[in-house]
Amino acid sequence: MNTNSLSNQDHTGRKYTREWFAITAMIILLCINLSAIFFSNLILSSNNSKHAPLEQEFFNAEYGIRLSLPETWKYIDMSSGGTAFVMQFASSPETLEMLPEAPSIGAGIIIHSSGENHTIEEEFPGISGMDEINRIHALSLYNIAMLEQPYVFEIGGYPASSGVYLYQFKGGGVNAFGQQVIDMYSTDGRKTVVNLTLIARGNELIDIYAMSGPDEWNKYRSTLEAIINSIEISAWQR
CATH class of the missing domain: 3.40.1000.10 (Mog1/PsbP, alpha/beta/alpha sandwich)
Incomplete structure (x- = not known):
């Protein structure tokens, strides 16, 4: 068995795991930010109604x-x-x-x-x-x-x-x-x-x-x- 090959595979696996963790974290943060923006835009959506007369x-x-x-x-x-x-x-x-x-x-x-x-x-x-x-x-x-x-x-x-x-x-x-x-x-x-x-x-x-x-x-x-x-x-x- 080639121990160098196993070591390289293990190193590569850890590398990909770290990268996937980083990508997943970025996706989660992006979703949180987009949710906040969406909620703010939902509240502040355009209002076409005119104000009531101030009498x-x-x-x-x-x-x-x-x-x-x-x-x-x-x-x-x-x-x-x-x-x-x-x-x-x-x-x-x-x-x-x-x-x-x-x-x-x-x-x-x-x-x-x-x-x-x-x-x-x-x-x-x-x-x-x-x-x-x-x-x-x-x-x-x-x-x-x-x-x-x-x-x-x-x-x-x-x-x-x-x-x-x-x-x-x-x-x-x-x-x-x-x-x-x-x-x-x-x-x-x-x-x-x-x-x-x-x-x-x-x-x-x-x-x-x-x-x-x-x-x-x-x-x-x-x-x-x-x-x-x-x-x-x-x-x-x-």
């Missing part, structure tokens, strides 16, 4: 928030004269009752501020770019996928940033930065598509969460974007 106006002069809504939308203004405020808007009474949790049906918008005394510098030390603040803020709320990169613009002369994310709210725990947080948007792991818009009004950071479930995102997206585009921000009247 209802909301205006809170004290906090300087004005926007337009479809006539059928409902809202609740929970601002109470303090420095912080929360305003909630929804496509139906049933959806409004679900807020601030991410809705399982319909679409909702939450406008929130921790107030004038809760500064951007305190929350994001050393970071000044609004698009970077948007991304980091999204990560702190357990985003599991960035569907659209945040972009910077202005609302009422104030710098703003908007990005689209696929969230899986967990109701508290440790965020992407290892920080312990209590998240009021608890939905037992429910996935939600969120257009997160941040507005820097001086040192105050205003958060706007426009959201719906992945299955209904394309149905409501144009209306949510129209509402966001209608928002006017002015100085506090206090």
Whole structure:
């Protein structure tokens, strides 16, 4: 028996085994990446529907928030004269009752501020770019996928940033930065598509969460974007 031949065959077999392992690993990684791309494209597929007419106006002069809504939308203004405020808007009474949790049906918008005394510098030390603040803020709320990169613009002369994310709210725990947080948007792991818009009004950071479930995102997206585009921000009247 030729031992050199057996040794060569064994070496060749190990070589092919390693190559097949490498090829298999590459195929698995490619499938994972393609699946992520497919899922993102599925959520963000083109939406040909027009937004509902914005026939209802909301205006809170004290906090300087004005926007337009479809006539059928409902809202609740929970601002109470303090420095912080929360305003909630929804496509139906049933959806409004679900807020601030991410809705399982319909679409909702939450406008929130921790107030004038809760500064951007305190929350994001050393970071000044609004698009970077948007991304980091999204990560702190357990985003599991960035569907659209945040972009910077202005609302009422104030710098703003908007990005689209696929969230899986967990109701508290440790965020992407290892920080312990209590998240009021608890939905037992429910996935939600969120257009997160941040507005820097001086040192105050205003958060706007426009959201719906992945299955209904394309149905409501144009209306949510129209509402966001209608928002006017002015100085506090206090």
